[in-house]
Amino acid sequence: MKDIKECYERLKGIFNITVTPFTPTGEIDFAALSENIERVIAQGYDGLLIGGTYGEFPVMSLAERRALFIYVMDFVKDRVAVMLCSAASDPRDARELTKLAGELGGLPMVTAPFVSEITDEQIVTYFEEMALLSRTGILVYNAPGIGITLTPNLLERLADISGVVGIKQGDLTPTVIDQIANRLAGKLRLFCASDLAFLGPMMAGFDGISTTNSGALPELILATYRALEQGDANTAKALHQLWFEYRTLARQHGQPQLVKAAMALRGFNGGMVRPPLKPISEQALQSLTKVMQQLASDSRTGVKLSFEQPLARNL
Template sequence: MSSLSKSGVLDMKERLRGFFNITVTPFTADGAIDTAALAENIERELAVGVDGLLIGGTYGEFPTMTVEERATLFRLVMDQVGSRVPVMLCSAGSDVRVVRDLTVLAGELGGVPMITPPYVSEITDDQIVAFFRDMAPLSRTGALIYNAPGIGITLSAKLIERLADIPEMVAIKQGDLTPTVIDQLVGALHGRVRLFCASDLAFLGPVAAGFDGISSTNSCAFPELILDSYRAMQRGDVTTAGALHRLWFPYRQLARRFGQPQTVKAAMHARGWTGGSVRLPLRDLSAAEAAAVRDVVATMAADARSRIETVTA
């Protein structure tokens, strides 16, 4: 690794910590990316005080986009955000050529590429390690492992330890939140690479165990509430963090029933923000489902700040 790339990797690793908003991609009814809404949503998150952004991830619907659309999304966001906060740019894919090109672009733009193992049947652990060894050095800012059990291969803790030995690896976004796995990763990797919890529904335990940050989809709709819960955990105030987390349980019930990211987009609409539509094969919520979301939002989001102040007083 050259001195220039080594400097970029170390700088990115230092910056990767805290609360990252998983920014949904707002699509218009005819399927185009709503760039104005995207810019507005990003500025809202930055104004609330998030520590970083994650763009074009699974809840950003990257599998439904062309390579050109993903590259355009990267450029739009990085032009807007600049160096204000670190940005994870999802370069995942099953075609190595796509992953390579997007990984290079992410690093050139100043973001950090987020890579999953390729979705290939019967791939071996050694082949996965070789894949990451090929991809990680392509980015001048290093690379981030995304362990996403819901969309592909579940990386074991032992395999993640091997991947963390790659010099350019700066962080892991961990979707397998089994307590024994969390314990293994914190015990073996804390301080070597940044550890991010991939779920805002279950971040209290991993953060308490020693994770460096979380990524949150639902903060697109409830940024104040979820961020304050995370900040309470950072302060060591577990009681407040848990109380704040419980405030949005009714919404989590709906999200489990209706699916993501369509539910969070509906909640954004209920707050007067533009979440946009989802792309096929996903479907926007039905009228009845959207009404249920609006009812929940009316009871817990419209006065989110006052309810937070009541809990934290």
């Protein structure tokens, strides 16, 4: 993407939140990353989100994050739109990554500063400064899980900043979604940050969804989204209900741990997680295997497993 206008036009649809595969010795497995990216592009995903929360950016060095951005953008070659998470606890790192992401043709995804008792005015100033660094604009990530929660009123102020292309909304409270959809739709792109509960925001008027679990269930989640996109709410609801038990496990055992374990059961190489995260327990793996077998037995899901007898554990 060459500029803010093109970035805005392409920032819609379903984006795969790509997990970062780590080898047993802790390095980024770029070969596995390429395979996983190629899979979702071939299946028809509209974009990628690289190095996000579930891409484990908090446990990566600045040098690793730079290398990740450069590798992915060279590999993708603008076939799909790419969000590049430039969030960082150190604003100097965030600035450097935001600038790099824009230079590479990606869209920097920026969170509010990780600072307690920061004022709304300081938050607005921070995003104004970040927006100036990127030729493709920035995406505001409202991420309650890793920082402060931006209110609808504050998001409206951020939407007025030149260079803010969209919002990735992590606070999915119904009243908040209603306010954002009705106040900001059409002004900038609105993305739902949770594939566990994306039906509501999309029906309310959001432009897209970023999905972590599409790493493990790419066909099913894509079919769910496309049905909703085409106005077939009944099919979307039925497909979304099919993987409720999987979502239950995801809430219990965490992401990206569960996603990487589910990918392994399918023969996809999601790699290891990095400490302080740990692989899911044997008991959790048994529960996951049962759920994945149930999904594979339903022709509507498109899920196929890589084993006949459980368990094949490589995490």
